[in-house]
Amino acid sequence: MHNLEGTMVEIGRVIHQRYLLQRLIQQGQACIVYQGLDQVLQRAVTIKVVPAQHISEYRTAIQLTSQFNHPNIVGIYDLIVEPDVLYIVQEYVDGRNFSALLQTQLSAFEVADLGVQVCRALLYAGTVARKVCHGDLTPASLLRDNRGLVRINNFAMPSDLNYFAAWNVLGGDGQVASDRELPWGQLSEGRRADDIRALGLLLYQLLCGKSPGTMVVEPPPDGRLRFMRNTPPELCNVVARSIVCQHPQRIVTADVLYTELKVIADALEPPPPTVVLTPLRQTDSFAPPQYKLAGANSGQLVNAMPGHDTTGLGAGYGTNSGLLEAPPAAATVADLSASMANAPQGAYAAAHISGALPEPASRPNLLLLFLLGLGLFGLFFAIGYYLSQMIFAH
Template sequence: MAHTLFGPGIWPGDWVWATSAAGALVALIPAAGTLIVAIIRKGTGNRYDAVTLSVFAAIAVVTVVVLPWLLANGISETFRAVNAGNGAAAGLSTGELSTFDAKFPVVGVQQTYLGAGQNVYETLFYPKGAQLSYVYYLIALVALPVGSLFFIMLQGRTAFRRGPKWPGRFFWISFILLFFLSVTMEANTAVHFWLGFLPFTVLGLIPVALVGPPPWSVINRPEPRHEPEPQRPPVQKPLPPPPPPPKAYPATALAKAPEPPPLLAAAPGPVPMPPGSRNAGGSRYRRVRRLGHGGFGTVWEAVDTQLNRTVALKIAHAPDRDTEERMQREARALAAVNHPNCVRVYDLVEEPDGLALVMEYLEGRPLAEIVDGQGPMDDVAAGRLWSTMAGALAAAHEKGVLHRDVKPSNVVVDPGGLAHLIDFGIARSQGDSKMTATGMMIGTPDFVAPEQAMGAQASPASDAWQLAATVSYALSGQPPRGTRETPMAALMAAARADPVTHLPQRSAHARILSASLDPEPRRRPTLAFVRREIEGWLARAGKSPDGPVTRIVPRQHR
């Protein structure tokens, strides 16, 4: 068929050209295999169970080893049969056989050139002829397959985009097996076969790339749950004898028994207040200096005079019912989250000037101040920042708590270089009422997710967008949508889902940043996926994910 499609009677000969054409056609078979895998992954995503892995392995073996080897070996055997005078048994017509006698410069008679001589193994390990001829065969029979191997690997990696790369081994390991099986081909036949095979492995990348990776909605789809088998009811055991009646104690002894101290709620619910904390005339917290002033309260550095420790005291601006509910919600949110990179809450008390939240005091500087003063971070520091903050947010989401205002000023880097997520002041548990005052903006415009700016309900994907925007700022020194003249203009840009134009293009994290800042929430990768990808990149770079995040890009490289 290859001779019919492409067999010009010019040097080096029609059958030599047909051999290269056959190699090109055979190269389309592995490309078809990777194309099939890419199409299957559109529906399965990264769900690699025994069935999908078996299917992918079978596709790789059939399309990269079995079919190409059968065709390549058949081509070589056909030329051997023609050279031995058995061309008719190989299925060739009399007219086709007559063309084998054509003689061309350098090549000579085609049937001798293609059907006689040493095979690949003999040519490489037991060469005959001049040294220059051996160098020619060494380059052609090794360099061409190695180049083809490289592009087969690229096809496999392209088919397994947005997921683990290791399943791509099915294809390149199969190709290595094909190469070793092909050493029985005639050397000249193999040279022209690989000459046609190599360029079409390059072209085979195009359809696989056009299919594209599976959508994030498929990748982020939860695994199907298998209900456990119903268990047999346990055998009833005889009940133990009833315990003896409780010992009677005098009333005076009961009066002296200490009562357990009230605890802060460990899960969303009513926040218990310490007895006597309401309407207290004084305060156990001595204020040292004001740390900040926000929309919902003023934060002070204070000293707990009873425990002799420094704390952060956040006091509501207006002691009305709505503000009190906000503070209680913040206390519930923080009490429900237990993560080393999240600020901890100690207590909720009534101060003389309002309801106050007592929190862990973190020494350090906001990420915004660090980047403004020292410049953007490098990829390693930003990767560590992204990984730790993704873990902190994931811990909050597991408790049903959304942050909703992740931004550079709400990430504090302590003197040891570790990042901490602070200010859950507008956090709320999923399912709580929004309780947002009319006209009050939720989040910071430059770092607000598009769906939040449009008034849609926030979600874990919204926090993921804001975290990606914060990491982008750490890498570039600018918000991903750039800056606007007024907060309202920035909010309008977010509501319009204006494209992100200030991403750090030279960063190793540019690809996943672009995906995480997708305007459509369902297309964004989850925090768990992002954390896995970033920690994998750090591991390949030989870096620990829990190191400091204070390394700054030198000015000459910015």
């Protein structure tokens, strides 16, 4: 590893009068990574500080990938060049790195889905219009955000030759990296196969038997593949075919690996949680209990709310209960309002007939009131006339 102590930047420094360094994330082989804040757009960013000896390779990688726009690839926001250092401002991914994923007991579905997402990124970069390989698909290049979206970093960077040399014991052919005479990031058949093998190694590290809390998986000394118990054999087979160079059915392209992993992921995907909506029972309504007479002359009141059903026929239908059939619980005001709002006029009239709605109060008989008033007027007139005759007669 190169000595990057001279590249360390103090926390709190503002780069280019815009990007505030907030905390150190990690120190890699060729750069130091910080979390920062874009003070103009007020968003979290990742800032890579690259020393002078690595500026050329990073600038080449950025030229190849600056136009990438894919949900599984970490985006590049800005590039700041100073005389002896390069600052790369990238999208900040809030989630887990590969070491954290190793400590998590991922399901077989999650591992297969992770592989599917990485294949999508490789397919995007390897189109005819781009022709870019990853070249350095190591644990340091993979993140998974808090929504489960896999994000790939470090496209077109030089291969970590020490990492791939160590893992060559597991199904390798003695060749650490293909086509090393080509510029880094330039796609070739050999490099396409190298990316697939690198992805297979990542999937194997997530599936192999390891002790709890493991943050780094070392290559097996005997070069044998060992998967965890209960790992689906189909998934083991696909991972082995992507790793073992001598396998008669070796997988060397992203489209083939994507197709096979997608079939496995679809078969293993757990069903979405189902929400069971329990209908409101009559006893759950907030209408007051309704009562009616049990017999014509008994005077006994019987609760019309449904009782316990022991016959399987429904509440109120006991064969030997001796009680009258219990009517359904009265509808609440909300129930009637909702039903009447959407009902036609005929239904509203029918509701009156059936008793669901109260009948409006009877209008008073105006003719009867008029005759009664006329009679009272004649009575008072006769009494007044009789009294006046008596007074004036004396």
